[in-house]
Amino acid sequence: MFDRDSTINVDTGHLHEPEKLELIPSTVDIMRCYFEDPEYKLVVTNQEDIAKGLYTEADMRNLHRCMEDELEKLGVYVDAWCFCLHHPDYTGACVCRKASPGMLLAAMRDFERECGRLRMLANVLRLLNRILFACDIGIGARIGPSCSFYHAGLGVRNPC
Numbered sequence: 001m002f003d004r005d006s007t008i009n010v011d012t013g014h015l016h017e018p019e020k021l022e023l024i025p026s027t028v029d030i031m032r033c034y035f036e037d038p039e040y041k042l043v044v045t046n047q048e049d050i051a052k053g054l055y056t057e058a059d060m061r062n063l064h065r066c067m068e069d070e071l072e073k074l075g076v077y078v079d080a081w082c083f084c085l086h087h088p089d090y091t092g093a094c095v096c097r098k099a100s101p102g103m104l105l106a107a108m109r110d111f112e113r114e115c116g117r118l119r120m121l122a123n124v125l126r127l128l129n130r131i132l133f134a135c136d137i138g139i140g141a142r143i144g145p146s147c148s149f150y151h152a153g154l155g156v157r158n159p160c
């Protein structure tokens, strides 16, 4: 599973316009390597800006279609785009927003995969100034000790 903003694409803030999409080549390289693997590739992303009214679910889906097109041109095929549209202050609590494990557990159920085989790539640099990656590690603790996290995103030079 791949986190989206700051891992697959540069986080430009409230990203929803395809013309602002900028893929991160090092992560694309990792995703292409995984393409050799029979495992599924899933994107898992919190999109709370939709709950805040900054853009719509249709905007996000349009961006995901554009991302899919750009990734396929680079030989990367994503099996599913998983997202949470909620934010506790705007829509109330939900089970799918990371660092709750609901989104990841549902995806593994849909793809009939065991939790212990989850490998997740996220931008560890977020640990320095954001709590998201720390929260992602929290997900691992909730899913099981064999859940693995890998660094991806800006700052990786030789991912393969």
Ligand SMILES: [Zn+2]
Residues within 6 Å of the ligand: 084, 085, 086, 094, 095, 096, 097
């Ligand atoms: Zn949610």
